[in-house]
Amino acid sequence: MLPLVSFPSLKTIEAQTTRCENEFILSGEVIVGDDLIVGDDLIVGDETEVVVRNDTDVEHEIQVINEPSCNESLSSKNGQNKNSSIGVKECLRVNLLPAEVSGVTYRNDTAALCFVQHIATVLHQELVEKMKNSTALGWMLDESTSRTNEKSCIIYARYIENYEPKTAYYGLLNLDGDGSAGNIIKALTSMWEKDGLHPINFCWLATDNAATFTGIHEGVIAKLKRHLSAEWLESTPCVTHSFTVVGSEASYLQRSIENQKPTRSESVVKLEATITDIYNYFGRSSNRQFRLKSWQAFMEMPELKMKKIFGIRWLSLGGCIKPIVDNVYPGSQALLTSLQQIVLDIDSSNIERENAKRLLTSILEDEFLFLLHMHHDLHEIVLSPITKIMQHGNRSYFSLMETIAEKRKILSYWASESSLIMGPALGDYIESTELGSFGGFKIKLGDRKTFRKDCREHVDRLIQQLDKRFKPSMVQESLSTGRSKSPVEKKM
Known part of the structure; x- marks a missing residue:
């Protein structure tokens, strides 16, 4: 990708084109x-x-x-x-x-480069003219090192043409190894000055949630507001990244002291540890996988593979939970049955049987099954529908906020003290295990009042993060099309 930080004049382009033509005629190639x-x-x-x-x-x-x-x-x-x-x-x-x-x-590499530069310049000039005619401009920035070892910042522009919002690639900033907020602002404003773009029409900047961009005092957006004297600029972080941060931050307990180190909820740590143990146990042995698939076939179940939790993708937790729930539910307990078979198999080694017994015991703990079914409801009913909306690029901001508001009501009901049931899967589990049996297996009931309290606190933290990172935006609602009235407009 060629950096578009500076563009030659038309006279320079004509001179380069003439030189390229001469090289074409006289080239020894x-x-x-x-x-x-x-x-x-x-x-x-x-x-x-x-x-x-x-x-x-x-x-x-x-x-x-x-x-x-x-x-x-x-x-x-x-x-x-x-x-x-x-x-x-x-x-x-x-x-x-x-x-x-x-x-x-x-073949002439110089002529080819001249041709590409000329085309890129023409396209960029056309885009700049459209942006100058737009009544509002937005910018999307993302710092990356995916294409090179050196840091760079890719920029997309959001503008209005014929009363329709459009998005186009604007340029690539070469940061020369310095990814600080000050250097990003210096390169960005220099690019705007060369194109004759003025901040009077700038209305928002979209970035991820990295501190480099969103820092309250020293972030790119905060410094850019001071540099351009444009306090009206609005920060609109990437909704997908923000939604991922919502879930990951909800697993951390609230700090009692301002500078206290963040601490993850013990219940969430136990849940993820057991899920990881299940993946590692079956993922490292083809024989164990064969036993599991044999029981799935015997019970006429689909072959569901155990998935690994990715630390950078909190939403992957939902994909890890579903196969486990489907394989432990009464009537289709292929996971538990395969582990029990290994425990009772005299032909297996002592270590193999001990590992299977340890994993089976941890799965049949009441706390793990309680949290497993609660998080299954959380992802299937609340989080997954929001994720699917974000995967459709044609969905408007207004539709997304409507869905979040709808799911927030469900979360508020689950978090209330008067709510006895937090979801259908958890409700079925509580009802079916009142006598201490879970399908064909015995379980020892734990302190379910404490389990409910932990679940409500987790849901409450999730609501707080949603309110913090998905605040109503007048700018985004004004740019949204195909709607009647927004919640903000209804209050006015």
Whole structure:
């Protein structure tokens, strides 16, 4: 990707284009055969000389050369297949003399670079004109090192054209290894000045939740407001990244002291540890996987693989929980049955049986099963529908906020003290295990009042994070289309 930090003037481009054309004509990489024709000026020659013909001569020679007999002669002489060129001629109805037919090869990296730069400049200038005519502008920034070891910042512009919001690639900032907020602002404002863009029409900046961008005092957005004297600029972080942060932050207990180190909830740590143990136990042995699949086939269940929890993707927890719930539910307890078979198998080693027994015991703990079913309801009923909306690029901001408000009501009901049931899966589990049995297995009931309290606190933290990171935005609601009235407008 070529950095678009600076763009040459039209005079410079014309000079570069002329130089490229001269290099094309005089380049030693042009291999000339008998009766060679190249380019718009129609350069014709043999191995010793080059002659430039006029347009009248050119038209006559093109007709002669494109005769079928001439094509056949050239093809046999140069040992080339003419089927592809004939197909192009028939489809486009244009007389062509491809390089593979004429025996010409041409490669000039400088000319190719000039061509790409020229096209990029024209496209960028067209975009700048559209942005200048737009009544509102938004910017989307993302710092990355995915394409190179050096830090860079990719920029997309959001503008209005014919009363419709549109998004386009604006440029790539080369940060020269310095990804600080000050250096990003310096490179960004320099780019805007060269394009003649003024902050009077800037209304928002979208970034991820990295401190470099969202820092209250030293972040890019905070410094940019001071630098441009534009206090109206609104920060709109990436909704997908914000939603992931909502879930991950909800697993941390509230700090009692301001500078206290964040501490994760013990119940969440235990839940994730057991899920990881299940994945590791089956993921590292094909024999164990075969036993599990055999029981799934015997019980006429789909073959569901155990999935690994990814630390950077909190929403992956939902994909890890569902296969476990489906494999421990009464009537389809393939996971528990396969572990029990290994425990009772006298042909298995003592270590193998001990590992299976330890895992089976941890799964049959009342606390783990209680939390497992609660988080299953949480992801299936509340979080998964919101995630699916974010995966559709055509969904509006207003539709997303409506869905979040709807799911928040469900969370508020679950978090209330008067609520006895927090979801259908958890409700079925509590009801079916009142006598201490879970399908074909015995379990020891734990302190379910404490379990409920932990679950309510987790849901309450989730609500707080949703309110913190998904506040109503007047700018986004004004740019949303296809709606009646927003919640903010209804209050006005």
